[in-house]
Amino acid sequence: MRHLLSILDLTIQEIDDLLASAEDILDHPDQYSEACRGKILAALFFEPSTRTRLSFESAMLGLGGKTLGFHDASTSSTRKGESVADTISVVSGYADIIAMRHPKEGAPLVASQHTRVPIINAGDGGHHHPTQTLTDLLTIRRELGHFENLTIGFCGDLKFGRTVHSLMEAMSRYAGVRFILISPKELAVSPVMLEELRKKGIPYVECESLEEHMGELDILYMTRIQGERFASQEEYLRLKDSYVLTPDKLAGAKEKMLVMHPLPRVNEIAPQVDEDPRAAYFREAFYGRYVRMALILKLLKEREGKPVSPDKGRPHYPRNQLPGGVCKNPHCITTTEQGLGQIFFQDEESGEYRCFYCENKAE
Ligand code: CP
Numbered sequence: 072m073r074h075l076l077s078i079l080d081l082t083i084q085e086i087d088d089l090l091a092s093a094e095d096i097l098d099h100p101d102q103y104s105e106a107c108r109g110k111i112l113a114a115l116f117f118e119p120s121t122r123t124r125l126s127f128e129s130a131m132l133g134l135g136g137k138t139l140g141f142h143d144a145s146t147s148s149t150r151k152g153e154s155v156a157d158t159i160s161v162v163s164g165y166a167d168i169i170a171m172r173h174p175k176e177g178a179p180l181v182a183s184q185h186t187r188v189p190i191i192n193a194g195d196g197g198h199h200h201p202t203q204t205l206t207d208l209l210t211i212r213r214e215l216g217h218f219e220n221l222t223i224g225f226c227g228d229l230k231f232g233r234t235v236h237s238l239m240e241a242m243s244r245y246a247g248v249r250f251i252l253i254s255p256k257e258l259a260v261s262p263v264m265l266e267e268l269r270k271k272g273i274p275y276v277e278c279e280s281l282e283e284h285m286g287e288l289d290i291l292y293m294t295r296i297q298g299e300r301f302a303s304q305e306e307y308l309r310l311k312d313s314y315v316l317t318p319d320k321l322a323g324a325k326e327k328m329l330v331m332h333p334l335p336r337v338n339e340i341a342p343q344v345d346e347d348p349r350a351a352y353f354r355e356a357f358y359g360r361y362v363r364m365a366l367i368l369k370l371l372k373e374r375e376g377k378p379v380s381p382d383k384g385r386p387h388y389p390r391n392q393l394p395g396g397v398c399k400n401p402h403c404i405t406t407t408e409q410g411l412g413q414i415f416f417q418d419e420e421s422g423e424y425r426c427f428y429c430e431n432k433a434e
Contacts, residue, residue, distance in 0.1 A: 073373050074183045074190040078201040078241045090209050092365035107136030113166035114140035117173040122356050123193045127170045130363040154409045156185040163187040175404040177428025184386035187379050189370040196402045197231035197300055203333050204237040205362040210355040214329055220247035222287050226314055227294035229254040234333040243273050250275040251284045255313050281314050286323045293332045293339050317341045389416035393424040396433045403429040
């Protein structure tokens with residue numbers, strides 16, 4: 072069964088088709104208003120959200136379908152200790168498609184092993200956020216018209232920012248792309264991701280100054296410092312205002328540069344920047360509904376004609392496992408989910424072993 076756990080689950084052609092479909096829905100919403108009649112989306116949000124949850128729900132309602140779910144895991148049986156696997160085993164009997172957000176990395180992969188219906192990752196810890204990336208890509212396509220030969224500055228929390236990780240993976244597939252990675256040293260992109268960029272031959276610069284490369288950028292992707300992922304509140308307070316974009320800092324930027332942000336913002340973009348035509352973040356949030364409509368349609372269409380069974384089938388695990396490893400990532404789903412084994416798979420290119428769930432290197 073098809074799921075969307077990472078943006079790399081989609082080919083470039085599929086992304087192009089999804090973005091074209093989203094634009095068609097945007098232009099002709101009435102033609103799609105009955106497309107999901109009789110279908111149900113479950114929105115399971117184990118972590119707070121405004122845009123992702125409401126745009127998923129709005130997307131399904133706009134397609135003529137219905138929604139159910141929870142936006143606070145403490146009102147679900149998670150509070151009583153129910154596992155992700157059991158929750159999904161049950162809810163996948165009540166809905167045709169599931170969008171889920173979870174604070175633990177790899178939780179949607181666990182869900183995909185226990186579901187009868189497609190799972191969409193609506194954000195898992197600091198790991199992936201593929202539907203935000205689809206939103207970002209639609210924004211870039213509509214506002215710049217192409218993905219090639221772009222210099223993209225990612226600024227802020229590049230360690231825990233899942234939207235950064237997914238967008239970097241997506242943009243790494245296009246020719247001529249270059250990254251400027253702007254962060255305090257403590258919140259830099261992980262060595263594993265930098266290694267991936269080197270392997271793919273993507274040029275990048277790491278720096279701490281927001282202004283230093285401003286004039287080179289086609290996109291400035293600002294991010295919030297992710298306070299909820301810090302082990303130390305003191306460290307968060309020290310770093311939280313590392314970058315604040317103000318109109319004067321945009322003085323040296325290209326006339327057509329896009330300022331993007333997945334939102335919510337806290338203090339990293341001054342409200343005065345909103346008046347600048349380059350500020351694309353509220354348009355970006357607007358496009359989210361349409362890419363999610365296109366995605367729901369695609370995943371449900373691929374399931375058409377296949378009956379849903381009361382038996383949910385068996386999970387699939389990778390070959391080439393490393394016996395005896397323990398994942399050291401405190402944000403990995405293996406730290407909380409009952410009954411999950413420690414599974415490490417061998418990366419075909421590097422030969423390294425990585426956690427099956429959160430993809431951290433085996434130590
Ligand atoms: N961009 C994003 O994921 O926003 P929410 O946390 O409000 O869903």
